[in-house]
Structure formats: structure tokens, C-alpha cells
Amino acid sequence: MDYVAEVDFAVVGVGTMGSMALWQLSELAPEGTSILGIEQFGRLHTRGSYSGESRLFRVALKEGGDFIEFAQRARELWLDLNEKSGRDVFLPIGALSIGPSDYQTMMSTQKVIEEFDLDHSYLDSEELRERFPQFEVAKQDIGIYDPQGGGIRPEVAVASATELALDNGAKLWTHTKVLGIDRLADGGAVLRTSRGSVLAHNLILTLGSWAGELIPEAKDVVRVKPIPLTWFMPRTPELFSPENLPIFLYDKPQPDGSSFHIYGAPSIDGYTVKFSTNAFFVDTVDHPDQVPSTVREPALNAFSQRVAEVIPDFFPDVARLSMHHDGFTEDGHAIIDVLPEQSLTMAVGMSGTGMKFAPYFGRLAATLALSKDPSRRPEFFSVATHRP
Numbered sequence: 001m002d003y004v005a006e007v008d009f010a011v012v013g014v015g016t017m018g019s020m021a022l023w024q025l026s027e028l029a030p031e032g033t034s035i036l037g038i039e040q041f042g043r044l045h046t047r048g049s050y051s052g053e054s055r056l057f058r059v060a061l062k063e064g065g066d067f068i069e070f071a072q073r074a075r076e077l078w079l080d081l082n083e084k085s086g087r088d089v090f091l092p093i094g095a096l097s098i099g100p101s102d103y104q105t106m107m108s109t110q111k112v113i114e115e116f117d118l119d120h121s122y123l124d125s126e127e128l129r130e131r132f133p134q135f136e137v138a139k140q141d142i143g144i145y146d147p148q149g150g151g152i153r154p155e156v157a158v159a160s161a162t163e164l165a166l167d168n169g170a171k172l173w174t175h176t177k178v179l180g181i182d183r184l185a186d187g188g189a190v191l192r193t194s195r196g197s198v199l200a201h202n203l204i205l206t207l208g209s210w211a212g213e214l215i216p217e218a219k220d221v222v223r224v225k226p227i228p229l230t231w232f233m234p235r236t237p238e239l240f241s242p243e244n245l246p247i248f249l250y251d252k253p254q255p256d257g258s259s260f261h262i263y264g265a266p267s268i269d270g271y272t273v274k275f276s277t278n279a280f281f282v283d284t285v286d287h288p289d290q291v292p293s294t295v296r297e298p299a300l301n302a303f304s305q306r307v308a309e310v311i312p313d314f315f316p317d318v319a320r321l322s323m324h325h326d327g328f329t330e331d332g333h334a335i336i337d338v339l340p341e342q343s344l345t346m347a348v349g350m351s352g353t354g355m356k357f358a359p360y361f362g363r364l365a366a367t368l369a370l371s372k373d374p375s376r377r378p379e380f381f382s383v384a385t386h387r388p
């Protein structure tokens with residue numbers, strides 16, 4: 001068979017995880033290893049899960065357990081990426097959670113802070129009003145400030161990690177779709193691409209919401225969830241600058257017992273503030289092409305009204321909206337695993353939480369691919385625990 005290329009490692013899908021895996025692989029692999037990234041769209045594009053200007057990063061995560069170490073390791077790598085790229089990929093501006101003191105999320109976060117002895121400060125409602133006058137706060141609300149938190153600029157992250165990988169000698173094919181993967185009996189695979197066939201001795205698959213197209217183990221396991229982002233315009237922009245506002249999460253109990261959960265980042269463009277919710281879409285779709293192009297007007301208006309109640313400084317209408325998606329697993333845990341006999345590693349199903357961990361998960365994928373040792377990942381990331 002004629003191949004247009006033969007490589008030691010191919011990374012298929014150079015978005016968030018792919019760019020990080022490519023970068024980490026290019027640092028960890030022995031000299032002379034050939035590494036090729038293959039991306040169906042451009043080196044940067046707006047069709048995957050990483051567009052939308054900002055992402056939230058926290059170390060004090062209510063999930064606790066292994067996720068605290070993942071976040072701590074990721075933070076070190078974010079700072080490394082800042083330094084090596086010379087760009088502000090990660091903005092170390094802290095993270096603020098606001099909610100009633102007896103609310104489950106707030107209590108779990110406090111428990112994690114104590115268990116892991118994490119840096120923090122707690123604020124009562126008076127202190128919250130004084131330090132963060134942007135928010136309408138009730139008497140029972142408290143604030144948890146995580147100084148290790150911050151914002152991530154996702155497009156800058158993908159561009160920078162890819163650039164470092166290329167500087168280290170990796171190659172990148174953009175506008176090249178992998179159409180099929182023929183796994184070989186003795187490991188590796190033939191990738192049928194829109195440019196011809198590639199023989200890859202080792203594979204890392206970081207396909208995001210497209211995972212089900214090429215990975216049988218991910219079909220019907222990684223489902224595509226639409227996620228909109230909205231931006232509001234404040235009357236007093238300086239209150240919402242990164243100097244005056246950390247990234248934030250806000251929970252407000254509703255009369256029906258539910259919670260109005262919103263999250264956002266300070267103004268990056270100087271005139272709008274990202275302020276969004278996961279509540280618009282609960283159902284998944286089969287493919288990224290089926291993601292709706294917008295949010296229905298009544299739902300958007302109701303959301304805007306509620307947001308304006310929480311942040312009185314906002315004009316009570318959405319100034320900007322964009323639609324996105326991510327690949328979700330049922331239990332919310334990613335699949336990051338290696339099938340050693342096939343020399344095949346995958347990092348998919350990031351379930352709406354992948355950005356904060358991305359450089360560490362990229363490193364984990366690179367380590368799994370190089371070592372072919374599945375014991376280096378926690379069991380809850382395994383293919384076996386994600387069977388349909």
C-alpha cells in the first residue's frame with residue numbers, strides 16, 4: 001500500500017486536547033520521534049469546543065479527590081505555557097463562588113478546601129458587597145475566593161500549544177479530515193485522510209465532539225451537548241475588568257426549589273462580560289452539525305431578566321451570543337486511556353470541564369501513548385468504565 005506519510009505518532013484532532021497532547025508529546029518523546037498532528041479545520045477555528053474567548057479555571061473544585069491534583073498540575077503547565085509562549089494564555093486573577101452558605105456546592109467546596117488545605121478566603125454577605133459590588137447579594141450568601149483560580153483564553157491556548165509543538169519539530173496538517181482508521185493487528189493504524197493514507201505506529205485520538213465518528217468505543221458513549229455563551233454590557237465597564245473581577249460562579253435559589261446557576265469571566269474586550277448558564281439545553285444531539293444556531297427568544301429574555309436582577313449594572317439584554325458544544329459522557333468523566341496492544345490512546349468526552357485540565361490531560365495522553373501503561377491513569381478514565 002502507498003502511504004503519503006509514515007510517522008511514529010499521529011495526533012488526530014488538534015483542538016484543545018490535541019494541541020496540548022502534541023505540545024507535551026513533542027517535549028517528552030525521544031529525539032528523532034516523528035510526530036504529526038492532523039486537523040480537519042484550520043489551525044484555529046470556531047467549530048470545536050474551544051471558541052468563545054474565555055474559560056473558567058479553579059483549583060478548589062467541589063468534586064475534590066483526584067481533580068484537585070489534576071487542577072494543580074494543570075495550573076503549573078498553564079503558567080509554563082504562558083512563559084514559553086510569551087502570551088497571557090492563563091490569567092491568574094482568582095475565582096469567586098457566591099451562593100447561600102447552606103447550599104450543597106458551597107459546602108462541598110469548603111470541605112475540599114479544608115481537606116486539601118487549599119489557599120482561600122471566605123467572605124460574608126457584607127464583605128461580598130464591599131469587595132464585589134457588581135453582584136446583588138442576599139443575607140445568607142457567602143463568597144469563597146480561590147486565589148489559585150483564573151481565566152483561560154482558549155483560542156490563545158490552542159494556538160500557543162500548537163506553536164510550541166511545531167517549534168519542537170512536530171508537523172501539522174490542517175484542513176485534512178481523517179475519514180477512517182484501520183487498526184493494524186500488530187499495533188498502530190492506517191489513517192485514511194482527505195490527503196491520502198498515513199501509516200501511524202502510534203495514535204492519539206483527541207476528536208472532541210466528533211469522537212463517535214471514528215472511535216467505536218466512544219460511539220453512543222460520547223454525546224454532543226449544545227452550550228450557548230452570552231455576553232452582557234455593563235453601564236460601568238471598569239467594575240468588570242480583570243483587575244476588579246475574578247472569574248465567578250453564582251447560585252441563587254429559586255422559589256420552586258431549583259437553583260439559578262450562572263458563571264462568567266471579567267470583560268476581555270472592555271465592553272461586554274461573559275455571563276452564561278448551562279440551563280438552556282439539557283438534551284444531547286448526535287453530531288456537532290445538529291447543534292442549534294441560537295437560543296429561542298423567550299428563554300433568552302427570561303435569562304436576561306434574571307441576570308439583570310443579579311447584576312443591576314447590566315443592560316438587561318444579551319449583547320452577544322454564540323453557540324458551542326462539547327462531547328459529554330454519562331458520568332461526566334472523560335475517557336483518557338491507552339489500548340496498549342493497539343498503540344492507541346484517546347482523550348475524549350471532556351464533558352464541559354476539559355479546558356481547565358487541558359495541559360495536564362494532554363500530558364497524561366502523551367505519557368500513556370509513550371509508556372503504553374494504562375495504570376498511569378485513574379480507573380474512572382478507562383474505556384472499560386464507559387461501556388454503553
Ligand SMILES: Cc1cc2nc3c(=O)[nH]c(=O)nc-3n(C[C@H](O)[C@H](O)[C@H](O)COP(=O)(O)OP(=O)(O)OC[C@H]3O[C@@H](n4cnc5c(N)ncnc54)[C@H](O)[C@@H]3O)c2cc1C
Pocket residue numbers: 012013014015016017018038039040041047048049050052054055056057176177178179206207208209210211214227228229324325326327347348349350351352353354355356357
Ligand atoms: C461554551 C463552553 C464553555 C466551557 N466552559 C468551560 C470552562 O469554563 N472551564 C472548563 O474547564 N471547561 C469548559 N468547557 C469545556 C472545554 O472547553 C472542553 O471540554 C474542551 O475544549 C474540549 O476539548 P476537545 O479537545 O475534546 O475538543 P475540541 O477542542 O473541539 O477539539 C477536537 C478537535 O478534533 C478535530 N477533529 C474532529 N474530528 C476530526 C477528524 N475526523 N479529522 C481531523 N480532525 C478532527 C476538531 O475539528 C477539533 O479541532 C466549556 C465548553 C464549552 C463548549
